[in-house]
Amino acid sequence: MRVRMTRRVGFSSGHRYWLSTLTAQENRALFGAWASPYSHGHNYFLEVTVDGVVDESTGMVVNIKRVDDLLKDRIVSQFEGKSINDEISAFHACSPTVENILLYIRQCLLRDEGGDLFTVSRTEGGEPSQQVHLVHLRLEETPLFHGELDLLENKMTLTRIYEFAASHRLNSPQMSEAENIALFGKCNNEAGHGHNYVLEVTVGGEVDDRTGMMVDIERLDHVVKERVLLRYDHKNLDVDVPELSGRITTSEVVASTIFAQLDGSVPGRLEKIKLFETARNAFEVTR
Ligand SMILES: [Zn+2]
Ligand SMILES: [Zn+2]
Structure with missing residues (x-):
């Protein structure tokens, strides 16, 4: 039986709608009222949903600790307490909107596996035995605004x-x-x-x-x-x-x-x- 599991993690980061690759005038023309050379911050919450088959020997789709470690290693460590524009190179010339952050998080989570799969071994240190699909990402910028990326339909919504x-x-x-x-x-x-x-x-x-x-x-x-x-x-x-x-x-x-x-x-x-x-x-x- 296939089961979906969602894990939620949080990180606090600063960002701004102001690209260092553009002039002040170009930034103002592009971002309008949102343009500012100064950063502001958000308490982001990321929900990651995976889909897989329940392993009879563990009763799990995937050990949640493995997912936590992966999220900490690849996402939270990059974003927590950081200025996204200044400290994550992918955002030096790319504005850190919810949309772009979702696309970047997908790329970070899928980087080794290719395609839309995120393979996790069932036992600590064991060989990857089954593939667990990363199916959905939800990024909350504020309690009143979030974006979602459905990886199966390759569809983003705000x-x-x-x-x-x-x-x-x-x-x-x-x-x-x-x-x-x-x-x-x-x-x-x-x-x-x-x-x-x-x-x-x-x-x-x-x-x-x-x-x-x-x-x-x-x-x-x-x-x-x-x-x-x-x-x-x-x-x-x-x-x-x-x-x-x-x-x-x-x-x-x-x-x-x-x-x-x-x-x-x-x-x-x-x-x-x-x-x-x-x-x-x-x-x-x-x-
Ligand atoms: Zn913001
Ligand atoms: Zn009523």
Whole structure:
């Protein structure tokens, strides 16, 4: 049986959007508002997912210690407490965006094996017996922004996380009062109720060689703010939002409506939205 295992590690690093190979004017033209000759820092978190067959003799896909050692040796030791632009040669002429860091981490992890395989021996010091596939990388730059690289589909996405607070009432005009109460329970309360919604917006596209960026995140923030947040935040979804008028504002409906609001307007390609109505329920819409 194949099982996937994910390991999460953290490192703190400095970076800047300012390439020493370019002039000040060229840097400003390329990075716009992000351009600065001074560094700032992030507490990055990297999640590495491997896929393999459970070894009957150990009960493991791979000894997690081997994965930890590999991540420490090849990734954390390079990044922890370092200035990425200055201390990792690959970033002297390449901007340290989440996109480029993900591509670099993939290259560091796969460097000996070729292809998309990351071979680990099952026993300490033993011969490599089975191949464990590196299938997914997720790099969190802040709690509200992360990138993911799916190695099987060779696809990269960026996800930005937003919040809005709104009220609503679940009530179907096609049902009787008793039927509405039976179906929707507390959510049918006549005066409504509210949620702090969390909205994750995931976009894909091609990484621009010059900027190292796949999409303009400032532009994404602007579009989400204009098309959703300003119109949904601190509103009653049943009466204040025209595209939800006359519809039952379940999170399935709200999530689908938000997807339609953003599709075609966000920079890059809208891949997915995920709407958390509460911390315990979430709804995903993909194309
Ligand atoms: Zn930064
Ligand atoms: Zn509700």
